Amino acid sequence: MKKNNIxxxxxxxxxxxxxxxxxxxxxxTAAVGMPQFANAAGNxxxxxxxxxxxxxxxxxxxxxVDEEIQGAxxxxxxxxxxxxxxxxxxxxxxxxEQADDTHINFAxxxxxxxxxxxxxxxxxxxxxSFERIIDEKLESTNKPDMSALDHVEVTGERTGTIVLKxxxxxxxxxxxxxxxxxxxxxxxxxxxGGKIETKPVASSGPYMHKSWEPKQKTTLVPNPDWKGExxxxxxIQIFHIDDEKAAEIAYEAGQLDFTRVSLGSVERLKANxxxxxxxxxxPSLFYVWVGMNLDNPKLKNIKLRQAIQAAIDVxxxxxxxxxxxxxxxxxxxxxxxxxxxxxxLTGIKANLEKAKKLMAESGESNVxxxxxxxxxxxxxxxxxxxxxxxxxxxxxxEVDLHEGATFWGLGEDKTLELVLNRYSxxxxxxxxxxxxxxxxxxxxxxxxxxxxxxxxxxxxxxxxSDLVKRDAMYQRAQDLMEESGAYKFITHEATPNVYRNTxxxxxxxxxLPLYRYFKKD
Amino acid sequence: MIGxxxxxxxxxxxxxxxxxxxxxxxxHMIPGDPITTMLGPRAxxxxxxxxxERMGLDKPLPIQIVLFFTNMxxxxxxxxxxxxxxxxxxxxxxxxxxxxxIFVSITWAAILGITLGCYSAVxxxxxxxxxxxxxxxxxIAVPAFVVSLYSLLLFAVKLKWFxxxxxxEPGNLPDQIWHLxxxxxxxxxxxxxxxxxxxxxxxxxxLGEGHIRTARxxxxxxxxxxxxxxxRLAILPTVTVIGVGMGFLLSAAVFTEIVFSRxxxxxxxxxxxxxxxxxxxxxxxxxxxxxxxxxxxxADIINALLDPRTRKxx
Numbered sequence: 108m109k110k111n112n113i114x115x116x117x118x119x120x121x122x123x124x125x126x127x128x129x130x131x132x133x134x135x136t137a138a139v140g141m142p143q144f145a146n147a148a149g150n151x152x153x154x155x156x157x158x159x160x161x162x163x164x165x166x167x168x169x170x171x172v173d174e175e176i177q178g179a180x181x182x183x184x185x186x187x188x189x190x191x192x193x194x195x196x197x198x199x200x201x202x203x204e205q206a207d208d209t210h211i212n213f214a215x216x217x218x219x220x221x222x223x224x225x226x227x228x229x230x231x232x233x234x235x236s237f238e239r240i241i242d243e244k245l246e247s248t249n250k251p252d253m254s255a256l257d258h259v260e261v262t263g264e265r266t267g268t269i270v271l272k273x274x275x276x277x278x279x280x281x282x283x284x285x286x287x288x289x290x291x292x293x294x295x296x297x298x299x300g301g302k303i304e305t306k307p308v309a310s311s312g313p314y315m316h317k318s319w320e321p322k323q324k325t326t327l328v329p330n331p332d333w334k335g336e337x338x339x340x341x342x343i344q345i346f347h348i349d350d351e352k353a354a355e356i357a358y359e360a361g362q363l364d365f366t367r368v369s370l371g372s373v374e375r376l377k378a379n380x381x382x383x384x385x386x387x388x389x390p391s392l393f394y395v396w397v398g399m400n401l402d403n404p405k406l407k408n409i410k411l412r413q414a415i416q417a418a419i420d421v422x423x424x425x426x427x428x429x430x431x432x433x434x435x436x437x438x439x440x441x442x443x444x445x446x447x448x449x450x451x452l453t454g455i456k457a458n459l460e461k462a463k464k465l466m467a468e469s470g471e472s473n474v475x476x477x478x479x480x481x482x483x484x485x486x487x488x489x490x491x492x493x494x495x496x497x498x499x500x501x502x503x504x505e506v507d508l509h510e511g512a513t514f515w516g517l518g519e520d521k522t523l524e525l526v527l528n529r530y531s532x533x534x535x536x537x538x539x540x541x542x543x544x545x546x547x548x549x550x551x552x553x554x555x556x557x558x559x560x561x562x563x564x565x566x567x568x569x570x571x572s573d574l575v576k577r578d579a580m581y582q583r584a585q586d587l588m589e590e591s592g593a594y595k596f597i598t599h600e601a602t603p604n605v606y607r608n609t610x611x612x613x614x615x616x617x618x619l620p621l622y623r624y625f626k627k628d
Numbered sequence: 629m630i631g632x633x634x635x636x637x638x639x640x641x642x643x644x645x646x647x648x649x650x651x652x653x654x655x656h657m658i659p660g661d662p663i664t665t666m667l668g669p670r671a672x673x674x675x676x677x678x679x680x681e682r683m684g685l686d687k688p689l690p691i692q693i694v695l696f697f698t699n700m701x702x703x704x705x706x707x708x709x710x711x712x713x714x715x716x717x718x719x720x721x722x723x724x725x726x727x728x729x730i731f732v733s734i735t736w737a738a739i740l741g742i743t744l745g746c747y748s749a750v751x752x753x754x755x756x757x758x759x760x761x762x763x764x765x766x767x768i769a770v771p772a773f774v775v776s777l778y779s780l781l782l783f784a785v786k787l788k789w790f791x792x793x794x795x796x797e798p799g800n801l802p803d804q805i806w807h808l809x810x811x812x813x814x815x816x817x818x819x820x821x822x823x824x825x826x827x828x829x830x831x832x833x834x835l836g837e838g839h840i841r842t843a844r845x846x847x848x849x850x851x852x853x854x855x856x857x858x859x860r861l862a863i864l865p866t867v868t869v870i871g872v873g874m875g876f877l878l879s880a881a882v883f884t885e886i887v888f889s890r891x892x893x894x895x896x897x898x899x900x901x902x903x904x905x906x907x908x909x910x911x912x913x914x915x916x917x918x919x920x921x922x923x924x925x926x927a928d929i930i931n932a933l934l935d936p937r938t939r940k941x942x
Contacts, residue, residue: 322891360792512660
């Protein structure tokens with residue numbers, strides 16, 4: 108770094124810029140004037156998202172990629188608190204309190220407003236933002252996260268009450284601090300016809316949207332009307348790079364300041380970290396498991412399923428597929444969240460003796476099964492280890508690879524046998540259990556697990572305000588899943604990030620960025 | 629000549645319709661539910677039905693094909709179901725990046741390849757010819773993705789001479805050209821060798837023909853004979869190969885766009901196929917087919933202009 112600085116100050120132009128100019132002249136006589144340098148030094152944060160954006164409308168945004176941008180340009184009543192523990196902090200709300208199970212009173216700060224002349228943020232904007240998501244006509248894909256909302260009562264210009272149909276604990280961990288909590292300008296959206304696509308019509312956060320180059324990058328710039336703590340960067344460029352390896356190369360080439368890296372690169376980066384960089388590993392919320400279709404006649408025998416559970420050696424998978432960078436999981440709820448179990452019922456290490464005993468008790472022989480897998484190298488390696496594990500108890504496994512769209516349609520396939528699956532997660536256990544209720548059988552509950560007690564826990568725990576009781580309820584729910592013999596939990600994976608020491612990233616406990624809080628060192 | 633051009637254009641139109649119809653059928657035959665892929669875990673039966681209707685998936689396949697072509701003639705390729713943007717706008721947004729990549733790659737490859745080929749033919753069996761031969765075969769043997777990765781590691785990571793990702797700032801031509809250097813090197817390199825070998829072989833054949841011997845006997849300058857008489861004929865197979873090569877470069881561009889995180893038609897096709905985003909798939913496929921058909925048609929027309937025997941033969 109020092110050398111570069113010396114070169115820069117001495118000559119005013121480095122090799123890269125010299126070659127850039129020379130090549131420009133040589134390659135194009137049409138080039139106008141002197142070359143302009145896109146990567147000029149400046150107060151610019153260059154970062155990466157793993158996909159292109161889909162929507163800048165909170166009612167239709169599809170997860171973290173959209174939310175990473177929306178979180179910086181829109182305000183919410185409360186935001187996730189950066190750090191190692193899940194929690195929230197006030198954002199647009201000057202105060203917010205739960206009056207009772209179904210009433211939440213809030214008061215907005217008086218210095219919040221929207222860009223493009225759409226005026227101050229009012230309680231009417233909050234009402235509009237939340238109620239449109241549950242509006243049948245809008246067909247919002249994010250409606251389930253607002254499902255408990257009845258309406259928002261406006262009690263003053265900047266005060267109001269969120270009225271719920273029933274108590275809903277995820278309100279504080281998903282609904283308000285995540286996608287559906289983004290407050291938009293009623294006037295701006297109404298002028299735009301009630302919904303928007305990829306171009307925000309008004310911003311209210313510390314940054315505002317400058318441009319979106321499809322399949323390339325989104326650029327944010329400071330919002331001049333923002334009255335809170337000043338934005339730390341003159342520009343945030345979020346490059347949409349699908350491939351983690353390409354992102355790593357871009358980081359090493361100096362074109363990114365912050366990126367998630369692949370688990371397979373963690374060891375290499377630890378041993379040979381790029382100059383002036385930090386590698387930070389975070390536990391992820393994703394959950395990976397091996398599922399068994401309970402409706403498939405081949406897997407009807409619970410002893411066979413239990414034998415499979417006992418035979419799978421998770422530490423081998425952690426070492427070979429995740430390069431030792433992830434930890435084994437005990438269920439679908441990650442550490443740090445209510446409902447996490449310290450131990451699973453079936454254990455982490457393979458117990459071959461027990462597995463063989465269960466096989467013998469099952470009375471099954473010449474068992475041949477197919478494991479369906481999404482075609483990513485980590486999954487293929489995991490499936491091959493499972494194949495070897497199950498061979499040890501006399502079960503032949505064929506690995507059946509699928510590309511994305513085919514794989515995600517497998518839930519409807521009644522002939523599905525084993526499946527290696529991975530779901531995303533938000534920081535509330537309700538989100539995890541919601542896919543495994545009876546109603547979801549054949550949709551997202553691919554194991555076709557049906558348990559009345561589990562369904563009741565899922566329903567009741569949503570509104571349970573006693574956190575100790577709620578924690579126990581979700582632990583019991585995972586016990587029920589495991590007892591069915593349909594699940595062997597593998598890992599929650601991990602989120603390794605690499606970043607320049609010139610920035611101070613603000614991250615959620617699962618390592619995802621909250622750009623509005625990023626600072627310079 | 630005009631009749632020949634019309635005949636070629638008519639053929640090009642028929643090829644396009646057939647190719648696009650075939651691709652339409654293939655895309656709809658591959659397994660995978662676009663609605664599940666698009667809506668994700670939050671798909672309700674009502675949302676599924678609405679989306680199915682919006683995408684026209686509730687209609688029989690032949691009707692969908694007819695609708696596609698009818699709408700296409702009106703310039704309407706539908707809308708991207710994720711973002712709601714017009715497919716035409718999406719494709720036209722990506723098309724220039726791919727065209728620029730292909731054009732720059734084939735241009736520099738052709739200039740260098742033809743020069744090397746001529747040099748080798750004129751200086752047959754010299755040390756330079758042998759070196760050019762070794763070099764040509766070597767670069768033909770190296771796949772584009774290997775060149776991509778090594779050029780990235782060397783020129784972007786190690787030397788930091790060129791950018792590793794992106795296509796440059798919009799409106800900043802020098803920056804865009806700068807971002808084109810490594811990707812065009814990656815996909816153009818093997819074509820240098822291919823074109824050089826082809827030009828050398830054609831030149832040697834032409835240089836041995838009677839009219840060239842006659843020109844020599846008349847004492848015409850060597851450079852005149854080589855470039856005015858021999859190269860004009862020797863270039864014919866190269867023009868055809870370059871025309872077809874544009875199509876192959878389209879597929880090479882897919883990988884290059886991914887490795888270099890460049891926007892482009894190839895990346896768009898891959899992303900939209902993965903998500904079964906049918907309107908975008910069809911829009912991208914239509915334009916890819918058009919590029920391929922247009923480049924081969926253009927090559928035929930240039931051939932006919934350079935060699936009147938070609939158009940008479942047809």
